[in-house]
Amino acid sequence: MDRKILHVDQNCFFASVEMKNNPQLRDVPMAVCGDQEQRHGIVLTKNALAKKAGIHTGEVIWQAKQRCPGLVIVNAHYESYSYYSQKAFEMYCQYTDRVEPFGIDECWLDLTDISGIGDIRDTADEIRRRVKNELGLTCSVGASFNKVFAKLGSDYKKPDATTLITKENFRDIVWPLPVGDLLYAGHSTQKRLSRININTIGELASLPPAYIESYLGKNGAALWIFANGLDESPVHLATDQRIIKSVGNSATTSRDMICEADVWQTIVSLSDQVAARLRRYRLIGYTIQIWVRDSALKGFQRQQHLHVPTNHDVEIARIAMDLFRRNYTWEKGVRSLGVRVMQVISADVCRQISIFDPDYQFNENAAVAKVMDTIRLRFGEQAIFRGVLLDARTDLLPEGQFGWNQGGFKRSMND
Numbered sequence: 462m463d464r465k466i467l468h469v470d471q472n473c474f475f476a477s478v479e480m481k482n483n484p485q486l487r488d489v490p491m492a493v494c495g496d497q498e499q500r501h502g503i504v505l506t507k508n509a510l511a512k513k514a515g516i517h518t519g520e521v522i523w524q525a526k527q528r529c530p531g532l533v534i535v536n537a538h539y540e541s542y543s544y545y546s547q548k549a550f551e552m553y554c555q556y557t558d559r560v561e562p563f564g565i566d567e568c569w570l571d572l573t574d575i576s577g578i579g580d581i582r583d584t585a586d587e588i589r590r591r592v593k594n595e596l597g598l599t600c601s602v603g604a605s606f607n608k609v610f611a612k613l614g615s616d617y618k619k620p621d622a623t624t625l626i627t628k629e630n631f632r633d634i635v636w637p638l639p640v641g642d643l644l645y646a647g648h649s650t651q652k653r654l655s656r657i658n659i660n661t662i663g664e665l666a667s668l669p670p671a672y673i674e675s676y677l678g679k680n681g682a683a684l685w686i687f688a689n690g691l692d693e694s695p696v697h698l699a700t701d702q703r704i705i706k707s708v709g710n711s712a713t714t715s716r717d718m719i720c721e722a723d724v725w726q727t728i729v730s731l732s733d734q735v736a737a738r739l740r741r742y743r744l745i746g747y748t749i750q751i752w753v754r755d756s757a758l759k760g761f762q763r764q765q766h767l768h769v770p771t772n773h774d775v776e777i778a779r780i781a782m783d784l785f786r787r788n789y790t791w792e793k794g795v796r797s798l799g800v801r802v803m804q805v806i807s808a809d810v811c812r813q814i815s816i817f818d819p820d821y822q823f824n825e826n827a828a829v830a831k832v833m834d835t836i837r838l839r840f841g842e843q844a845i846f847r848g849v850l851l852d853a854r855t856d857l858l859p860e861g862q863f864g865w866n867q868g869g870f871k872r873s874m875n876d
Contacts, residue, residue: 463628465572465581466696468603468611469553469588471545472620474566475506478545479535481597490514491533494522505537509620542566548596550699556584560699567615569608571696585623593621607692609644610635616642631690636663643687645680653677662688705742709750709801710734717756717794724795725782731800732778739772739802743809746770746802749780755793763788770806777802 471477475493480486490511492504502522514529526532546565553560556578559571572578585602592600603614605626613635614624626634640662641651657676659665665673666688674682686692710731718724728751739745747770754760763784771777781800789795 463606466611467570468615469568470601470615471566472599473506476508477598489533490529493535559696561697569696582625609687609692638662707803708738711799713797719794727798728781729778733774736774744805745772745808747804750801751781751784752799754797756796
């Protein structure tokens with residue numbers, strides 16, 4: 462029996478919420494953008510009029526205004542988006558206990574073997590009507606026999622549409638699509654596939670699986686499975702605690718970082734945020750990664766494996782700074798930085814502490830971290846911070862800059 466999988470994608474979600482809250486925005490080209498003062502001034506999403514004017518998600522605000530002088534810029538209101546996201550999630554849970562979020566505005570639903578569910582297209586249409594009538598928003602729904610094709614279906618026709626992809630029609634619908642439409646086929650993967658003249662999902666599907674795996678590794682093997690409709694990954698229970706694979710945070714600073722002192726202050730702040738979240742979830746990690754972007758928007762990633770896993774901000778910051786020093790040449794200023802701890806495991810497992818590293822003072826770091834966590838829990842996140850940040854708080858790192866959309870958890874492809 463074929464599975465019945467839906468993927469529900471809210472249309473222009475941020476912009477739709479803003480237009481619901483302020484109906485006057487429906488009649489003008491409008492874009493929801495990041496905070497210009499903190500140099501996050503890019504288009505996050507736009508309404509239909511702005512799209513018609515040529516506005517693209519991800520472009521900087523000044524470029525968007527050049528393209529559309531009458532563009533209305535709206536600041537993001539993440540609390541409101543979270544509210545409507547939760548309301549939609551609760552609605553989906555009325556149909557099945559298998560509801561898996563994929564970002565704030567997308568969810569998979571598994572309706573297989575659910576009593577009372579007949580034609581999957583009818584259920585998809587019903588959900589679209591309820592989202593419109595009860596939430597005042599619109600969504601597109603993909604219906605298929607696996608998660609990958611259901612997501613392709615929700616992207617296939619917008620707005621407010623249902624697309625059914627079956628075992629009988631997927632070659633006609635899916636295979637002509639650009640390979641970049643496939644889940645997890647990122648920009649670098651598309652470029653590599655283009656070098657061997659693979660530009661559509663069908664062309665990828667026709668390759669020998671051994672060849673694409675040798676060319677792209679495990680990701681290539683997974684993409685070949687996706688392209689051929691063989692994805693069997695489950696839709697997780699709505700109550701599942703998803704496995705966290707890494708914890709990271711990043712920041713675009715208020716001005717370019719021009720010296721090591723600037724970078725060190727930023728790394729200390731980021732490492733503090735990452736370490737606090739690791740401790741909150743009782744995790745430690747074996748690998749520390751940084752990613753760096755300069756003022757010309759060129760970047761790189763570097764990482765280092767540890768013999769002893771950690772969740773201490775001092776240790777994370779020290780290694781992150783060492784990675785930066787060994788890999789950055791200072792041809793330009795640094796625009797943004799990120800710090801991530803990967804290969805995480807439970808902090809409750811027994812582990813061997815190294816006796817050969819004189820700089821690793823486990824007990825002292827743990828005691829300081831415990832005190833800081835306790836103070837923040839009682840008096841708030843800004844109640845205590847490292848002294849090195851005193852001169853940076855208003856210059857490089859405005860208070861509260863680590864907002865809803867910065868940093869977070871990273872999970873495995875198949876979660």
